[in-house]
Amino acid sequence: MNLKDKAVLVLGGTHGMGRATVDLLIEGGARVTATGSRDKTVDCLRQEQPRVTGAVLDLADDGQVEAFAGQVPDTLDAVIVFAAIAELTPLEAVSRAEFDRSFAINVRGVFFALQSLLPRLKAGGAIVLTTMTPSTATPTMGVYSATKAALGAYGTVLAAELLPRNIRVNMLAPGFIDTPTLGVAGLSESQRAELHAIGDAVTPMRRHGRMDEIARAALFLAFDATFSTGIELAVDGGLSTVDAPVD
């Protein structure tokens, strides 16, 4: 995809799907700003991909979120949001602190970051929000799933609000994707193996998605899906749409 002259901001571009999307954007010739919440990961991104402008943005930090739009160098053609956290906690063990932190990053932080970035978005531009595949109910992921549902609800309203500015807003809904974290903070090796096995077993295509498959879907929504707004595109190996074959 030729992305010369496109300026794109990726929130949560230091690793995983966000990083794969950053790489594809750079390959297409885009000017890319990408964020992570930690100096270490942002420094690593800068070293590995020197053509990216790396910035630290902790979405849980209201001060950083408010100041961030002023640091974005360009007017933007697209904002693509991957940043989020997930923790695996049974409902009876969820603390108020965990609940608040998840919503602070995945919903409030994204909400107010986008609010402050709106003046920097060009007419004809696009926002892509990462939710999760609909119709899955994985035990221990109650808080995370609630944050993603909230983000998706926000995205559809934002799509309506930004129609007059000709800015499209769409949701990207991954299923089980093989990223370094599997999208979950602090997994042990055995938890990772267990979650991975569940993903392969329940996904009708019987495999995890690849990060490049998500990156291409993100770019499709950002640039090619010119007659779509307010949709949620499932990229999930059929998880939300077809029955798994009987073994």
Ligand SMILES: NC(=O)c1ccc[n+]([C@@H]2O[C@H](COP(=O)([O-])OP(=O)(O)OC[C@H]3O[C@@H](n4cnc5c(N)ncnc54)[C@H](OP(=O)(O)O)[C@@H]3O)[C@@H](O)[C@H]2O)c1
């Ligand atoms: N992997 C899956 O199977 C899966 C499935 C469904 C949905 N998803 C969603 O897809 C997206 C990407 O998943 P992934 O597996 O690629 O995740 P990941 O590798 O864990 O990356 C998450 C990104 O979020 C950033 N981040 C974490 N805490 C943050 C904070 N407090 N403030 C700002 N940024 C923060 C991370 O940056 P730093 O580490 O630099 O802070 C990183 O760039 C997420 O929204 C996830 O919920 C993933």
